[in-house]
Amino acid sequence: VYQPMRIEGAMRLQPGSALNFYYPNENDTAILIRTRDGNYYAYGQKCTHLACPVYYAKEANRLECPCHEGGFAVETGNVLYGPPPRPLDRIVLEARGGEIFATGVIAGGHEDV
Numbered sequence: 169v170y171q172p173m174r175i176e177g178a179m180r181l182q183p184g185s186a187l188n189f190y191y192p193n194e195n196d197t198a199i200l201i202r203t204r205d206g207n208y209y210a211y212g213q214k215c216t217h218l219a220c221p222v223y224y225a226k227e228a229n230r231l232e233c234p235c236h237e238g239g240f241a242v243e244t245g246n247v248l249y250g251p252p253p254r255p256l257d258r259i260v261l262e263a264r265g266g267e268i269f270a271t272g273v274i275a276g277g278h279e280d281v
Contacts, residue, residue: 185201257273
């Protein structure tokens, strides 16, 4: 069971940018992306290939891993290209009273978990 956590700075995040945070605990790096259309998406920051940190490539509107040139779709976390064997772990988001909260994690490729 995951504890809900407010993502500090999420509401100030400009469309087309990203913000790093920790979830579900202080050892788990995560990335929040606000796409150009204003929607929010969040993922565990570890690439599913060899756990290198992914980053938001604004111009391409995708998450990229610099270690072995893996790429992931911002809207789904699905692998677009490269060696990653499965999608990124998705962080469930919820809007509450003008704030964005992380409320859970769905392991990449396991929507039924």
